[in-house]
Amino acid sequence: MHRRAFLGNALPGLRVYTAFWGDARTLGTSRVPKLKISAVKAARLRGINSKFVRVYTDQGLTGDGETLDTVGAQDIINNHLGPALVGRDPLDIEGIWFDLWSWKSPPGGIPPVFMRGMGGPYLSALSGVEMALWDLAGKAMGVPLYRLLGGRIRDKVAVYYHAGQPKEALKIVQSTGVKAIKTGIDNITQKGNTKLGLDPGKAWNFTLTNKQIDEIASFVASMREALGPEVGLALECHTRYDTESAIQIAKAVEPYRPMWLEEPVPSDNPETMSAVRRATRIPIAAGENIYTRYGFREYLEKQAVSIIQPDMAKCGGLWESRKIAAMAEVYHIPIAPHGVASTLGKVAYAHVCATVPNFMILEWAHLYNEPLNRLMETAHYDAGFVHVPDVPGIGVRLNDAAIREILEPGYEFK
Amino acid sequence: MAGACGYTALWRDARAQGTSRVPKLKITEVRAVELRGAGSRYVRVYTDQGLTGTGEMVDNVGSAYIINERLGPSLAGLDPLDIESIYFNFWGWGRVPETTWPVFMRGAGGGPYLSAVSGIEIALWDLAGKALGVPVYRLLGGKVRDRVAIYLWGPGDPAETRALIKEKRVRGFKMAIDSITERGDPDQKLDPLKRSHFNVTNAEIDEIVEKVNAARELIGPKVELALECHTRYNTEAAIQIGRAIAPARPIWLEEPVPSDNLEAMALIRRSIPVPIACGENIYTRYGFLQVAEKQAAAVVQPDMTKCGGLLETRKIASLVELFHIQVAPHGTASPLAETAYAHVCATAPNFLILEWGHFFRNKLLNSLMRNLPQYDKGHVLIPEAPGIGIEVNDDAIREYLRPGFNWR
Numbered sequence: 001m002h003r004r005a006f007l008g009n010a011l012p013g014l015r016v017y018t019a020f021w022g023d024a025r026t027l028g029t030s031r032v033p034k035l036k037i038s039a040v041k042a043a044r045l046r047g048i049n050s051k052f053v054r055v056y057t058d059q060g061l062t063g064d065g066e067t068l069d070t071v072g073a074q075d076i077i078n079n080h081l082g083p084a085l086v087g088r089d090p091l092d093i094e095g096i097w098f099d100l101w102s103w104k105s106p107p108g109g110i111p112p113v114f115m116r117g118m119g120g121p122y123l124s125a126l127s128g129v130e131m132a133l134w135d136l137a138g139k140a141m142g143v144p145l146y147r148l149l150g151g152r153i154r155d156k157v158a159v160y161y162h163a164g165q166p167k168e169a170l171k172i173v174q175s176t177g178v179k180a181i182k183t184g185i186d187n188i189t190q191k192g193n194t195k196l197g198l199d200p201g202k203a204w205n206f207t208l209t210n211k212q213i214d215e216i217a218s219f220v221a222s223m224r225e226a227l228g229p230e231v232g233l234a235l236e237c238h239t240r241y242d243t244e245s246a247i248q249i250a251k252a253v254e255p256y257r258p259m260w261l262e263e264p265v266p267s268d269n270p271e272t273m274s275a276v277r278r279a280t281r282i283p284i285a286a287g288e289n290i291y292t293r294y295g296f297r298e299y300l301e302k303q304a305v306s307i308i309q310p311d312m313a314k315c316g317g318l319w320e321s322r323k324i325a326a327m328a329e330v331y332h333i334p335i336a337p338h339g340v341a342s343t344l345g346k347v348a349y350a351h352v353c354a355t356v357p358n359f360m361i362l363e364w365a366h367l368y369n370e371p372l373n374r375l376m377e378t379a380h381y382d383a384g385f386v387h388v389p390d391v392p393g394i395g396v397r398l399n400d401a402a403i404r405e406i407l408e409p410g411y412e413f414k
Numbered sequence: 415m416a417g418a419c420g421y422t423a424l425w426r427d428a429r430a431q432g433t434s435r436v437p438k439l440k441i442t443e444v445r446a447v448e449l450r451g452a453g454s455r456y457v458r459v460y461t462d463q464g465l466t467g468t469g470e471m472v473d474n475v476g477s478a479y480i481i482n483e484r485l486g487p488s489l490a491g492l493d494p495l496d497i498e499s500i501y502f503n504f505w506g507w508g509r510v511p512e513t514t515w516p517v518f519m520r521g522a523g524g525g526p527y528l529s530a531v532s533g534i535e536i537a538l539w540d541l542a543g544k545a546l547g548v549p550v551y552r553l554l555g556g557k558v559r560d561r562v563a564i565y566l567w568g569p570g571d572p573a574e575t576r577a578l579i580k581e582k583r584v585r586g587f588k589m590a591i592d593s594i595t596e597r598g599d600p601d602q603k604l605d606p607l608k609r610s611h612f613n614v615t616n617a618e619i620d621e622i623v624e625k626v627n628a629a630r631e632l633i634g635p636k637v638e639l640a641l642e643c644h645t646r647y648n649t650e651a652a653i654q655i656g657r658a659i660a661p662a663r664p665i666w667l668e669e670p671v672p673s674d675n676l677e678a679m680a681l682i683r684r685s686i687p688v689p690i691a692c693g694e695n696i697y698t699r700y701g702f703l704q705v706a707e708k709q710a711a712a713v714v715q716p717d718m719t720k721c722g723g724l725l726e727t728r729k730i731a732s733l734v735e736l737f738h739i740q741v742a743p744h745g746t747a748s749p750l751a752e753t754a755y756a757h758v759c760a761t762a763p764n765f766l767i768l769e770w771g772h773f774f775r776n777k778l779l780n781s782l783m784r785n786l787p788q789y790d791k792g793h794v795l796i797p798e799a800p801g802i803g804i805e806v807n808d809d810a811i812r813e814y815l816r817p818g819f820n821w822r
Contacts, residue, residue: 049514069518071510072526075479102610108816109475110453113610113645113672117525117697117720121476124519239517268522268700291522294674298704314519 032141035059037090040082040129042067042074043411045403048372050342052403052413053077053128055090055136063090063136064398066345067128067313072121074411080106081125091140093133093319100126101316119291123316130317131348131394138393145351145394149322152354156385159339159364160234166226172367173231177383180232180259180361183223185216185249186240206242208249217252224256232259232361239266239289243275250280260285260307260336267299274304285309288338292316296324300331307360311338313345318352329358339363342372343379344396347389350379354388362386375402437545439463441494444486444534446471446478447811447819452778454748456811456821457481457533459494459541467494467541468806470751471533471719473694476526478819484510485530495545497538497725504531505722523697524720535723536754536802543801550757550802554728557760561793564745565640566773569632579637585792586638586665586767589629591655592646594622610672614651623658630662638665638767641688645672645695649681656686665767666691666713666742680710689713694744697721702730706737713766717744719751724758731762738764745769748779753787753797753804760796770794782810 036058043052051074053065067073084106088096103111116122138145146152160180163169169181189212208216223233235258241249246264253261260283265272267289277284287309290296295315299305308328312321325335337353339346339362346364353359364386366372376398380387389395403413443460455478457469471477488510492500502508507515520527543550551557565586569575578584595618614622630639641664647655652670659667666689671678673695683690693715696702701721705711714734718727731741741762743755752770759765772779774786784805788795797803811821 047512069514071484071513071519072476072480072530075483076476076526079479080475106475108448110473114695115474115525115529115720117528118522118674118701120519120521120525120527121480122474122525123521125476266517268698269703289518289522292674295522297675 032091033059033061035061035090035136035140037085037088040077040085040132041412042077042082042125042128043403043413044074044408045375046406046408048375048406049340050345050372051128052344052398053132054413055085055129055132057090057136061136061139063132063134063139063393064344065128065130065132065135065348066341067124067131068341068345069311069314070121070124073125073128076121076125077129078411080109081129083107085129090133091137093130093137096133097126097130097317097319100129118295119289119314123291124314127313127315127317127320130319131313131345134318134348135393138395142392144388144390144392145318145348146354146388149318149352150355152388153357154354154359156382156387157350157353157359158361158384159386160232160361160384161367162365166222169223170226173227176367176381179230179384180234181223181227182234182236182262182363184236184238185219185253186236186238188212188216188219190240206240206245208241208245213245213248213252216249217256220253220256220258229257233257234259234262234285236262237264239263241265243272246276247279250276250282250284254281258282262286262309263289270298270302270304273299274302277304277306283307285336287311287335288314290315292320293324293327296327300328300333303331303333305333307334307336309336309338309363311340312349312352313341318348321349322352322355325352325356325358329356332358334358334360336360337362340365342366343376344394344398347379347386347396348394350386350388351394375399436495437463437465439465439494439541439545441489441492444481444489444537445820445822446481446486446530446533447821448478448816449782449811449814450816451814452748452782453746454751454779454782455533456750456806457537458821459489459534459537461494461541465541465544467537467539467544467801468750469533469535469537469540469719469754470747471529472747472751473717473720474526474529477530477533480526480530481534484513485534487511489534494538495542497535497542500538501531501535501723501725504534523701524695528697528722529720532719532721532723532726535725536719536751539724539754540801543803547800549796549798549800550724550754551760551796554724554758555761557796558763559760559765561790561795562756562759562765563767563793564770564773565638565767566769567771569629572632575632579633582789583791584637584773586640587629587633588640588642588668588769588771589626590642590644591622591626591659592642592644594618594625596646610646611648612646612651613648614655619654619658622655623662626659626662626664635663639663640665640668640691642668643670645669647671649678652682653685656682656688660687664688668692668715669694676704676708676710679705680708683710683712691715691742693717694720698726699729699733702734706734706739709737711739713740713742715742715744715769717746718755718758719747724754727755727758728761731758731764735762735764740764740766742766743768746771748772748776749774749783749786750802750804750806753794754802756787756794756796757802768794778814782807782814 283306285307440462568587689712691713
């Protein structure tokens with residue numbers, strides 16, 4: 001049998017691809033359609049932290065993205081960034097990103113360089129749009145996203161899940177085969193309410209007593225005991241402590257060999273993060289509140305962290321994160337991206353992780369979040385790994401009807 | 415003095431009752447508006463006793479939405495005079511309805527969220543001044559000067575410039591040099607190099623020097639000349655320009671490179687004999703701490719409507735004071751916010767000069783105000799009226815509202 005015919009029979013997808021490719025070569029053109037952006041829309045949903053972004057084109061092809069942990073990003077997209085992009089070729093992603101980062105004033109605004117800030121709603125909006133553009137680019141070229149980000153070095157991506165209590169943690173490990181768990185330790189000593197009240201010290205409990213440190217250590221001991229010595233145990237602090245309390249906690253939990261201690265102090269000052277790192281044997285991780293290469297540069301140069309955790313839906317997007325990872329690689333620092341998005345966002349992150357040599361593990365929150373998971377296709381889970389889809393774009397289809405059911409007033413999703 | 419009389423009576427009354435003279439206020443609503451044809455967005459805090467405070471934000475998108483939909487509703491019922499608490503909650507762990515905690519969404523600094531917080535904070539200070547019956551500077555530590563030196567954009571037309579110097583006694587001008595060699599077509603889609611990361615040829619440097627020298631000649635040796643670069647150059651181009659224009663003795667070279675890598679800024683500062691200024695794109699104490707520790711600038715220029723507000727800026731000034739760095743706030747706002755800046759400038763020992771870009775010459779912005787601060791020989795006098803001391807013209811603001819916004 002002729003080799004090509006054999007492959008063609010065995011793999012119909014490949015045959016189509018081969019034909020397509022042959023066609024394009026014969027014609028002397030690329031196989032990319034000439035697209036124009038016709039609209040960009042973002043939607044806010046009731047009870048859902050994720051905001052979905054859709055880029056529409058003149059040929060009907062669309063791309064989906066996501067942003068979260070933000071206020072105002074959807075307004076910035078619908079009223080400012082979206083209108084700025086109408087008529088542009090959506091595949092000029094680097095050009096679009098750079099314009100919206102630097103000097104292209106969107107309608108109703110001034111050059112981004114004066115209003116974007118470092119992170120926050122503007123950059124969240126930009127990140128959501130960027131993710132949608134990559135999804136669109138993959139679909140336009142008929143390739144999965146990872147092929148546009150350098151090509152993959154792994155086809156499945158290690159993930160970790162969340163658990164609050166030892167029993168729950170053990171159950172999740174046993175039922176899923178996951179190799180690592182993250183648990184929050186800041187809630188143990190958080191006594192105050194978190195409503196907008198007069199004493200924020202109650203929510204941001206800077207300074208711990210010996211008793212509180214003991215409480216944390218005994219909780220961590222119980223988690224380690226339940227999980228056994230081999231399962232990774234990440235400890236989340238949510239930026240809640242002052243520098244010295246963070247050091248004291250780290251010392252107290254050292255015997256239980258956590259995988260990392262996460263954001264023990266706020267990521268506003270790389271010197272204090274660095275002081276914590278140098279005072280303990282435990283790896284220090286941070287990054288969900290650090291933004292763009294410019295933000296990560298300082299943490300890397302000062303070797304202030306052991307592991308970085310960019311949130312791709314906030315820090316500038318998929319390509320910006322790929323660049324951040326490449327920068328971290330030079331410092332021998334791995335990335336373990338922050339992942340509290342829906343399956344759409346997390347699978348997009350997985351495409352990036354598939355291409356990064358210095359990838360460690362990807363956070364996979366909301367495994368059992370039904371209201372969120374019913375809005376889209378599920379991922380392919382495999383004993384603590386997620387397979388990177390081999391279909392064009394991100395490879396997760398949204399359930400538009402389900403999304404439309406919970407739209408906030410004033411938003412549309414078509 | 416009727417005011418003093420009223421105050422004395424009020425004070426005696428309060429002492430007799432054993433209470434403070436502060437009314438017990440509750441926030442009922444916070445509203446922000448965008449206007450057609452003006453970059454200023456106004457914020458008003460309303461209270462249950464009818465007293466209101468007005469603030470302003472500039473240079474942003476989305477902050478009016480963030481206030482109207484999210485931050486404003488979360489403030490209803492709170493005491494508006496607990497400003498530090500309100501600010502800290504918006505920065506740290508206050509619960510904003512239907513979203514995550516600020517610590518995860520505010521950004522490392524700056525951008526629309528912090529602009530929204532800054533605008534509210536300014537309105538709260540205006541309200542606090544009115545509630546306590548004192549000008550804002552009394553609530554920010556008390557003043558060290560009565561009048562604040564300002565500079566404006568220019569120089570423009572030679573005859574007008576000479577008149578400004580001779581008659582108005584203008585003390586300084588700021589001239590943008592990045593536009594001199596900007597060759598790009600603003601509609602050019604695919605080459606952002608035309609708009610930023612400028613490289614400069616020798617011929618372009620000579621052109622810049624020629625224009626700077628002409629400006630210096632026009633304004634004479636005594637009037638200050640600031641040179642604005644708007645973040646446009648690459649590091650080496652900035653150094654070359656800085657060396658070439660040094661003989662014109664500018665008061666500073668402003669943001670020669672973007673403020674997102676302060677090592678580059680510090681290298682420029684060490685390489686040229688001209689002071690470096692930056693800050694309009696640096697945010698909060700956390701951002702300015704890095705400038706100070708790296709000695710990346712001689713002068714810092716916080717924009718109080720973007721960097722966290724009036725008290726945050728007072729703290730920034732105090733922080734850089736330890737490094738013997740001067741403060742020259744960024745000022746592209748309308749007279750309302752500019753006057754609020756002046757209150758802060760009146761309290762900071764290490765204040766240098768305040769940008770008052772529009773210099774009361776922007777008819778639209780002036781028409782939005784019921785009164786303007788008094789100007790005298792290159793200075794603005796700090797109003798003694800309660801609050802910021804500038805009343806906005808609500809009717810005029812309503813005329814320019816963008817669709818979907820209300821102002822009452």
